[in-house]
Amino acid sequence: MLQTADSEQPSSTARPMRESEFASHDGTRLFYRMWPATGASPKGAVILLHRGHEHSGRVAHLATELGLDDFAFYAWDARGHGRSPGERGYSPSFAASTHDLDCFVRHVSETSGVSVEDIVVIAQSVGAVLATTWVHDYAPPIRALVLASPAFSVKLYVPFAKEGIALWEKLKGTFFVNSYVKARFLTHDPERIASYESDPLISRPIASNILLQLYEAAARVVGDARAITVPTQMLISGSDWVVRHAPQHRFYENLGSRIKERHVLAGFYHDTLGEKDRAIALAEIRRFIDARFAEPRAPVDLRTAHIQGYTKDEADRLASPLDATSPRGIYWALSRLNIRLGALVSEGIKTGVKTGFDSGSTLDYVYENRPRGLGLGGRLIDKVFLEAIGWRGIRQRKLHLQELIDRGLLRLKAAGRSTHMLDIAAGHGRYVLDAIETAAARPDSARLQDYSPVNVDAGRNSIAARGLGDFVSFRQQDAFDGEGLAAITPAPDLAIVSGLYELFSDNAMIAASLDGIARAMRPGGLLVYTNQPWHPQLEMIARALTSHRGGEAWVMRRRTQEEMDQLVATAGFRKIEQRIDQWGIFTVSLAERV
Template sequence: MEWIESEGTFSSWDGAKLFYRSWRSSETTDRALIFLHRGHEHSGRLARAVQELGLGDFSAFCWDLRGHGRSPGDRGHAENYYDLVRDLDAFVRFVCVEHGISAENIVIAANSVGAVTACAWVHDFAPRIRALVLLAPAFRIRLYVPMAMPLLRMLLKFKEKAFVSSYVSAAMLTHDSEQRRLYRTDPLITRRISVNVLVEMHDTAGRIMDDAAAITTPTLILAAGSDCVVEAEAQRKFYRNLGATRKEMHEYPGFHHALLHEAGRDCIMEDIREFVIRSFTEDVDRSLLLNAHKGGAMRVEYDLLRQSTSALRTAFFSMQKYALRALGRLSRGIAIGLETGFDSGRSLDYVYEDSARGLGRIGRAIDRAYLDAIGWKGIRMRRRHLEKQLHVVMDNLEAAASQVTLLDVATGCGRYVLSVLKARKGEVDATLRDWDDGNLEQGRALASSLGLGRTHFERADAFDPESIRAVSPRPNVVIVSGLYELFPDNDLVLASLTAIGEVTEPGGYLIYTGQPWHPQLEVIARVLPNRDGASWIMRRRSQAELDEMVRSAGFEKIGMEIDPWGIFTVSTARRARD
């Protein structure tokens, strides 16, 4: 079969021009394989694998990671590992637009480090792709040096931009002598990797392994039986936790890490080929996501958080609660949380301000530590992402000569919206709603100080469908921020979203937030009170679950932002035109 290889560049999420290759045959249809190459390597190394797979009715694509191959950047470096996940999202969007391929007709095939990136993207961004093929995924790299990861973390404290050289030799990758020679002599192979990428990938992989139940995409895992580079048990843990109803794991005895370059790889190609073809004979059933509140891993997690724990852990959390009430009141932020609930609009408004206050030097120090908690860092990044998305959709509407009419169904104190309205010189008609009179009063005062005369505040329940349907004039931008993640019942959220879908102008936008993961979920549940004075217990929703509810309300997701810790998401969806 004759394959036509093309080269080009695409603009990634930050404007970086990354190099890519594509392979097409005369039999090409609207289906695509997108490959992610191993760490240290580049897209050219996959040309032979495309040929050997022989899927002529698929296009194939692969890009060179930033800092690799013919893409720009310091060799083996990225400012943040999560930049690579964002690059994958940008590349898939580019392929879909440039080549007219639906995401639902795309299969991701990723090797080693690339497989971790692919899993992080599928977990966090919840793309509606057809299937996922993971070859020797590097969830845990064998570092061999005792205490290697703590030492690397320590190195980063003294040197932000540090590098290590790969210990991996060609003989550790494959038994194929020709492939060994090609690896050793390839001038585009990058032998070094930045320490921050290595550490951040390790942390991301741990999060994804633990929460693999959130991944429902059909997945094939191929493991090398004699892998000296990555740990097989980490792959098995991911497989055990994986939430996909269709999943397979094959192990090849005696095979080394670089499965696509290994001797005797015909069986690997056959297994990939069979899985990919079968993936297009069975549709992915996403309807189960709408009922995830009735069962599944996150429901189990939620139920366990509502139950008592062991005596030792109860004592541990009781000590934290005592310290919070005794010393925490010296901190202004903790005092607000204790008074109004740590999930309240006023508490979040204080976190947004990010200015440490308290009684004396000790109180300010406690407050600074409180504001620097990873969850609050994520909240502030969520605000930046939300403001960015708001500007984008308003620019789109104004470019189409449409007057922006905005509705925020649960605005809190509205600080994030008001800052955007001020930047747009107050020329937007905005209705900001909330259930709490204190939030509304504070919001009105802030709007008045900013001179926003076209902003209207009103008391309303975001879960009252009739109240939402009665909004007039009909909005073309609707915001739901920091709300749905507080309530476990999907039926309640769906009723709200359905009403939003009905009231939003055709072609209008919905901006919504999610919290698919949190590293301090149990501490929050056992220690912090919510706005009702009860324990702040959250049922997480995967991004796939949240997106499916939004889709069922008549919206199509078109973009998403997420913090590098994977905690908070901000998504934009567009209502279908009538």
């Protein structure tokens, strides 16, 4: 239904507005506003993300004031804000809110017919961190990103406030922190000040988990901003009382975007897009967006990032030996000694030392997640080992794999297709066998493969123990043999590649494997694939852990999500949806053969 403009939008010039909802990843229906394009030649869509504590009404004026009549505008009320449901200021996690945004953008694209490539995101404060995290983690091919005063580091004026919040949350669980920022410190605009103070939809609380995870996500994307190649414009408020300047500048300097702009707006308070002189900022945004649509979209080709690129440089540094007498050399030598000592009492560490910490045997142990060792001390050490952040991410990846395998099977069934499954490097097969047993739709057949005879034997034993031998088989085969993959019969309808490509730096190998899978499939077939775009312990892994390749150091070249998605797209697949853990380590994606 058409609505008149609210108090944040001058009624004399307001564009017609509609209100609606969309279903997010967990079924929660989130509220949004939409302003159709009014120009004669529609070009795309602009998505507006509001500040923390606020709602879509606070950015509604931009649909008119930006003067981009050839663009439809969309603005949501984030979960726990405005007219969207949920406890005020709360979300299950910052990652859940990022997933909400991914669902919203896909909803906008699917319902409007505007391709994601013709979408621009304009985001402010906490919304800007959310948008940045989404672009980093999900690698959407949007046309442009505009960030206004991103809250990469909120000024908590009480000393050690963040540490205190973290400690209290650990002791008591999630609680709420109220914002006491006065409207007069957000903007110089008297109308905006008055409307902020009287707006019943503005909520002061923010959940402690979201505040802490906001800091964590911000630190991650600022440090790894080279992964972001989307054309990006930054608007930094020069007199911001709410967020710090330094991380915004670091983010800009780290940005991998070929097209990027930074504008420091002297005298502006935190509400950059609601300031009294916001016309200055809006003119820059309008010019930036017009320029992006006046030229063809030119994505950065990352398919040769294994030859030249920042993740290649990072991996080379990690592979370089340290001076044994240097402080770092001594530190990592002692770390390796501790691991060897731990292997004497911890079953998990022993398995890693014996077979490689990246082996199918170690991953199966991590999936099982049952501490074992010599005596109480050994079991405690094993528990600490199993609770390492990387292993927690691996177990979450398993859950995401099961979810997308299930969704893939249901999608194929709904299309009236056969459901022959293929996993080209299944390890011991635990995750895929668990997925088969819990799936709503049983596959017609499942072929599991692995290069290691040890893994094949373990997988066959597991199939027999589960009583799945009538439709599940396990064979020894090389996952990088493209011709062998292309010749597999029956042709797979759902192929799975989990945890394999992350272990090999060379994109030519990955391309050959993906090409073989694609040639084996009919159009409409599905691919579930994983990636590791970031990891907080890369140096520890490289300096202290050994791989399955003859005890060599486990040095990983991580792939940005955009790089991985480009390899998949080149093979002939279209990405449909994605999952990522709350730490930003492992992704699982579902793609369709086109």
